[in-house]
Amino acid sequence: MKKKTVLKDIAEKVGVSIATVSYVLSKDKGSKVSTEMSEKIKKVARELDYQPNQIAKSLKSGKTFTIGLVVTDISNPFFANIARIIEDEAAKMGFTVVFSSSDEKSEKSWGLLKFLINRQVDGFIIVPAEGSEDQIKYLKELHIPFILIDRHFPEIPSNYVVIDNFKAAYSAVERLISTGNKKIGVIAYGNSLIHMKERIRGAVEAMENYGLPFKDEWLKKIDFANIQTDAMKAMEDLLVVDPPVTAIFFASNSLAIHGLKKIDQLGLKVPQDVAIVSFDQGEAFDFYYSPITYVQQPLNELGKQAVNILIHEISGDQSGPGQRTLSTKLVIRESCGKERLRED
Amino acid sequence: MKKKTVLKDIAEKVGVSIATVSYVLSKDKGSKVSTEMSEKIKKVARELDYQPNQIAKSLKSGKTFTIGLVVTDISNPFFANIARIIEDEAAKMGFTVVFSSSDEKSEKSWGLLKFLINRQVDGFIIVPAEGSEDQIKYLKELHIPFILIDRHFPEIPSNYVVIDNFKAAYSAVERLISTGNKKIGVIAYGNSLIHMKERIRGAVEAMENYGLPFKDEWLKKIDFANIQTDAMKAMEDLLVVDPPVTAIFFASNSLAIHGLKKIDQLGLKVPQDVAIVSFDQGEAFDFYYSPITYVQQPLNELGKQAVNILIHEISGDQSGPGQRTLSTKLVIRESCGKERLRED
DNA sequence: CTTTAGCGTTTAAACGATTAAATAGCGCTG
DNA sequence: CAGCGCTATTTAATCGTTTAAACGCTAAAG
Numbered sequence: 001m002k003k004k005t006v007l008k009d010i011a012e013k014v015g016v017s018i019a020t021v022s023y024v025l026s027k028d029k030g031s032k033v034s035t036e037m038s039e040k041i042k043k044v045a046r047e048l049d050y051q052p053n054q055i056a057k058s059l060k061s062g063k064t065f066t067i068g069l070v071v072t073d074i075s076n077p078f079f080a081n082i083a084r085i086i087e088d089e090a091a092k093m094g095f096t097v098v099f100s101s102s103d104e105k106s107e108k109s110w111g112l113l114k115f116l117i118n119r120q121v122d123g124f125i126i127v128p129a130e131g132s133e134d135q136i137k138y139l140k141e142l143h144i145p146f147i148l149i150d151r152h153f154p155e156i157p158s159n160y161v162v163i164d165n166f167k168a169a170y171s172a173v174e175r176l177i178s179t180g181n182k183k184i185g186v187i188a189y190g191n192s193l194i195h196m197k198e199r200i201r202g203a204v205e206a207m208e209n210y211g212l213p214f215k216d217e218w219l220k221k222i223d224f225a226n227i228q229t230d231a232m233k234a235m236e237d238l239l240v241v242d243p244p245v246t247a248i249f250f251a252s253n254s255l256a257i258h259g260l261k262k263i264d265q266l267g268l269k270v271p272q273d274v275a276i277v278s279f280d281q282g283e284a285f286d287f288y289y290s291p292i293t294y295v296q297q298p299l300n301e302l303g304k305q306a307v308n309i310l311i312h313e314i315s316g317d318q319s320g321p322g323q324r325t326l327s328t329k330l331v332i333r334e335s336c337g338k339e340r341l342r343e344d
Numbered sequence: 345m346k347k348k349t350v351l352k353d354i355a356e357k358v359g360v361s362i363a364t365v366s367y368v369l370s371k372d373k374g375s376k377v378s379t380e381m382s383e384k385i386k387k388v389a390r391e392l393d394y395q396p397n398q399i400a401k402s403l404k405s406g407k408t409f410t411i412g413l414v415v416t417d418i419s420n421p422f423f424a425n426i427a428r429i430i431e432d433e434a435a436k437m438g439f440t441v442v443f444s445s446s447d448e449k450s451e452k453s454w455g456l457l458k459f460l461i462n463r464q465v466d467g468f469i470i471v472p473a474e475g476s477e478d479q480i481k482y483l484k485e486l487h488i489p490f491i492l493i494d495r496h497f498p499e500i501p502s503n504y505v506v507i508d509n510f511k512a513a514y515s516a517v518e519r520l521i522s523t524g525n526k527k528i529g530v531i532a533y534g535n536s537l538i539h540m541k542e543r544i545r546g547a548v549e550a551m552e553n554y555g556l557p558f559k560d561e562w563l564k565k566i567d568f569a570n571i572q573t574d575a576m577k578a579m580e581d582l583l584v585v586d587p588p589v590t591a592i593f594f595a596s597n598s599l600a601i602h603g604l605k606k607i608d609q610l611g612l613k614v615p616q617d618v619a620i621v622s623f624d625q626g627e628a629f630d631f632y633y634s635p636i637t638y639v640q641q642p643l644n645e646l647g648k649q650a651v652n653i654l655i656h657e658i659s660g661d662q663s664g665p666g667q668r669t670l671s672t673k674l675v676i677r678e679s680c681g682k683e684r685l686r687e688d
Numbered sequence: 689c690t691t692t693a694g695c696g697t698t699t700a701a702a703c704g705a706t707t708a709a710a711t712a713g714c715g716c717t718g
Numbered sequence: 719c720a721g722c723g724c725t726a727t728t729t730a731a732t733c734g735t736t737t738a739a740a741c742g743c744t745a746a747a748g
Contacts, residue, residue, distance in 0.1 A: 002485050006734060017698050022736060032696060054463045055408065056734035058399045059703050066442070066463075074431065077627075080424035087418065087445060096463060098410070098442045101431060119398045119410075119440060141346050257627060283421075283601060284627040350704060361728050366706060376726060400704035403733050 005048040013044050025050070058120065067310065068116040068124045069099040070109060078253055078280050078299075079127070082149070085303030086125060093311050095122075104191075104224045106131040117144065123314045125149060125306050130191040145313040147322070149306050151195040159313065161305045161324045165195045168295045168328040169202025172277040173249050175293065175330060177210050179337035181247035181275055183218065185238040187231065187259060188251035190221025199251045199279065218245055222255060231258035239266060239274065246274060247336070253280035260288065271337035277330075291333035298326050349392040357388050369394070402464060411654065412460040412468045413443040414453060422597055422624050422643075423471070426493070429647030430469060437655050439466075448535075448568045450475040461488065466658045469493060469650050474535040489657040491666070493650050495539040503657065505649045505668045509539045512639045512672040513546025516621045517593050519637065519674060521554050523681035525591035525619055527562065529582040531575065531603060532595035534565025543595045543623065562589060566599060575602035583610060583618065590618060591680070597624035604632065615681035621674075635677035642670050 007025075011018045016037065024033050024041045033041075058064045067090055071079040083099060090097050098116065102109035106129045113135055116124070123145035128136060136156055139146050147159035176184050186203045189196050204214045220234035238245045250256035256278035260270075268274050270290040278285065278294045285292035309322035351369075355362045360381065368377050368385045377385075402408045411434055415423040427443060434441050442460065446453035450473045457479055460468070467489035472480060480500055483490050489503075496504035520528050530547045533540050548558045564578035582589045594600035600622035604614075612618050614634040622629065622638045629636035653666035 004486070008734080018735080019699080019737080020697060022734095023697090026736075032694095034696060037696080051458065051462045053403075053734050055399060055402050056703090057736080059397075059403050059705090059734080060736050062703080064399065073428065074418075075421075075425045075428035077419075077421055077424065080421065080427075081419045083424075083443075084417065084419035084445060087443065091444070096442050096444075096459070098440050099427075099431065100435070100440075101428060114395070115440070118395045142348070143346075260631065282627065284631040287604065287628040287632045289633045352704080362705085363707080363729080364727060366704095367727090370706075378726060381726080397704050400733090401706080403704080403735095404706055406733080 004053075005045075005050040006053065007050075009048060010041060010044050010050060013048070014041055016041070021045075025052070062120070063314075064120045064122055065094055066096045066098060066119075066121045067307070068113075068121040069097050070102055070112055070116075070124060070126045071099065072104050072127050072129070073101045074099055075101075076254065077282065078297075081299050082303050085300055086307055089304050089307040090311075093307070095307075095311065102127075102129050104129050106135070110135055113139070117142075123147075123310050125310060127151065128153065128193075130193050145310055147306050147310045147313075149302060151193045154194055157321055159309050159322045161302050161309070161326065162195065163297055163302070163326050163328050165198035166202040166205075168279070168330075169199040169249070169251070170206045171330050172279075172293075172295050173203045173206035174210075175332065175336050176247040176249065176275055176277055177206065177212065178339050179247075179271070179275060181245075181337075182212050183215075183243065183245040183247070184212075185218045185220065185245040185248040186251065187220045187222060187234055187238075187248060187255050189224055189255070191224065196251060203249050203251075227254060227258060231255060232262050235259055235262040235266075239263075239268065244274075247271075248274060248276055250276070250278040253278065253282050256292065256294075257282065257284060260284075260292075270335050275337040276335040288335070290335045293333045293336040294331050296329045296331050298328065301326055348397075349389075349394040350397065351394075353392060354385060354388050354394060357392070358385055360385070365389075369396070406464070407658075408464045408466055409438055410440045410442060410463075410465045411651070412457075412465040413441050414446055414456055414460075414468060414470045415443065416448050416471050416473070417445045418443055419445075420598065421626065422641075425643050426647050429644055430651055433648050433651040434655075437651070439651075439655065446471075446473050448473050450479070454479055457483070461486070467491075467654050469654060471495065472497065472537075474537055489654060491650050491654045491657075493646060495537045498538060501665055503653050503666045505646050505653070505670065506539065507641055507646070507670050507672050509542035510546040510549075512623070512674075513543040513593070513595070514550045515674050516623075516637075516639050517547045517550035518554075519676065519680050520591040520593065520619055520621055521550065521556065522683050523591075523615070523619060525589075525681075526556050527559075527587065527589040527591070528556075529562045529564065529589040529592040530595065531564045531566060531578055531582075531592060531599050533568055533599070535568065540595060547593050547595075571598060571602060575599060576606050579603055579606040579610075583607075583612065588618075591615075592618060592620055594620070594622040597622065597626050600636065600638075601626065601628060604628075604636075614679050619681045620679040632679070634679045637677045637680040638675055640673045640675050642672065645670055 007018045007021050011021045020033060021041050024038045025045060069086060074080055074083060087097050100112040102112060109129045109132050126146055126148050127150045128148055133153055136153060149161050152160035152162055173184060184207060186200060188200050207214045222230040222234060250259055263274060270276050276292055278292055281294060281296060285294055305324050351362045351365050355365045364377060365385050368382050369389060413430060418424055418427060431441050444456040446456060453473045453476050470490055470492050471494045472492050477497055491503035493505050496506055517528060530544060532544050551558045566574040566578060594603055607618060614620050620636055622636055625638060625640060629638055649668050
């Protein structure tokens with residue numbers, strides 16, 4: 001079995017001390033080691049295929065060049081896409097990414113955080129779960145760099161990259177109004193996180209600004225853990241009543257997927273019977289017989305900014321919180337209907 | 345700023361040596377430390393919220409309790425799903441997962457491997473890219489535990505978990521034959537990896553066993569890097585010719601997605617004009633107006649087995665290669681047509 | 689001819705933990 | 719009361735690397 005080469009091996013072979021080898025291999029430029037020695041050491045290092053042990057380096061330096069990524073669920077395409085962008089961007093700067101899924105549960109997220117802190121990750125990119133404020137404060141106390149994405153806690157100053165959820169939801173619902181809908185259902189997650197609240201607020205405010213009073217029974221709040229059953233029930237409550245809503249705004253990808261299944265089951269046609277706008281992209285949205293209109297998030301921008309702000313802070317930048325609110329784009333297709341007055 | 349507690353802090357506070365603290369905190373059971381001392385140390389450790397520095401432990405022990413996961417592309421739902429299963433299973437056994445995407449390029453995969461080896465990961469779960477045989481041999485030489493998934497190199501003995509690609513493809517195409525198709529196109533990746541070869545072999549052999557000689561022009565090989573353009577062209581070559589094929593077997597998820605877009609563009613109807621069977625699950629498959637029949641892989645089984653075999657080997661099990669070939673299930677829906685004789 | 693400066697290299701401490709080996713303190717025994 | 723045997727604790731080496739400080743040597747300066 002080939003043994004891993006360490007500094008000592010090179011030192012012995014060349015006949016110098018470990019320190020000399022280290023100086024040559026880690027500093028080089030402007031080092032005080034003689035050129036001939038330097039050459040000899042580099043040659044031997046190459047021969048033995050020397051690769052520095054990063055664990056030892058980390059122990060010495062306290063840096064691991066590793067980022068912890070905590071998302072809701074890595075198997076969700078939305079987060080998988082972000083993960084890919086983060087991976088690439090981090091790799092560019094010499095960082096590794098370790099990921100974990102919190103399932104939107106704050107206890108699980110606590111465990112993951114502690115676990116990764118002990119492994120000395122240099123910083124975190126976090127999609128914070130509801131009720132995880134303490135964890136965020138804990139990271140601040142320990143001065144561990146981190147950045148929140150997708151959502152944040154307005155009362156806790158921190159780095160974050162999010163989108164303008166209010167505006168995104170507002171323009172999505174505005175679109176449904178412009179295609180003639182007056183009764184619009186809103187399906188969102190029933191948590192207290194700001195991004196959801198803002199999406200709901202945007203939807204409601206759009207309606208009211210157009211003189212369409214919003215009725216509370218049009219807002220359906222879904223429990224993340226019971227998305228399947230909750231979503232089905234919510235759809236029935238909106239559509240199998242008199243009068244039914246004529247349009248639905250889904251506040252996320254997965255909510256829309258479940259909702260559309262129910263619409264198909266009920267035998268309703270999109271957009272004739274019910275018009276649809278959703279948040280987030282989805283392969284399935286393209287293939288639905290009536291392609292889904294959706295709010296497109298700037299994932300690339302989001303991932304890159306997050307990595308850059310984080311690594312800046314890891315590298316000792318003290319310039320205070322980096323906060324970005326990115327804007328979204330409404331991709332209009334058939335599911336929201338044509339711009340006209342719906343008669344009902 | 346709160347400082348991280350280290351053994352020394354506890355030792356000083358209690359007034360004993362570092363070693364004693366270490367014995368209490370790491371051995372405890374059957375240690376020779378007196379009970380009173382032991383209690384005092386544990387109490388102080390709790391007060392100071394001591395968390396052992398895993399980096400230091402790793403340097404000493406040579407183990408990092410980290411698994412490197414190298415997939416083709418983490419943003420591909422197929423791999424994202426596997427990643428989630430691997431994450432959960434690994435966490436159960438106290439392991440962290442770091443992931444990276446090779447983009448099916450062996451040079452990129454080399455880089456990732458070296459990078460992760462220097463970070464001393466304990467083992468790898470790898471979806472090997474074409475031409476990465478050397479890397480696999482290298483891991484064997486260094487005695488770094490690893491397991492291949494999705495594909496493997498038959499000429500290199502190693503751990504692997506794969507599916508029975510031949511059988512899966514055979515039964516997929518068999519289904520298309522039983523619904524009356526005699527001219528069946530096959531769209532696959534044009535690489536030399538065994539899983540693709542087997543899928544193609546399965547498809548061809550199915551046809552020939554049913555007395556339908558396979559024509560070479562029905563087999564279209566797509567370059568992973570140019571999937572979009574290649575797939576479009578392939579579809580035209582199969583469908584916009586005389587005579588066209590009446591059915592298509594897609595050897596992967598993404599190939600099917602691109603192919604279906606082209607079918608829609610051409611204004612063809614599934615399954616009347618062209619019947620479809622694909623590999624792998626996909627959200628979009630459920631929403632296509634004619635839900636897609638597909639080969640379902642046992643992702644759960646695949647991920648769990650991979651982790652277990654790998655961790656077994658990491659823990660020093662010498663029982664030779666763990667090799668699993670799992671079987672798949674054909675999920676039959678509308679896109680392959682009804683069982684009857686197609687007249688043409 | 690002594691002092692100083694500079695160069696190239698080595699020594700040794702440090703990072704935080706583990707652990708084999710040494711040691712100190714104590715009670716017993718012959 | 720010397721000497722042995724325990725036991726509880728400490729010392730010190732170790733993992734692989736970095737890096738400040740020390741060192742030995744030559745050559746220029748005073």
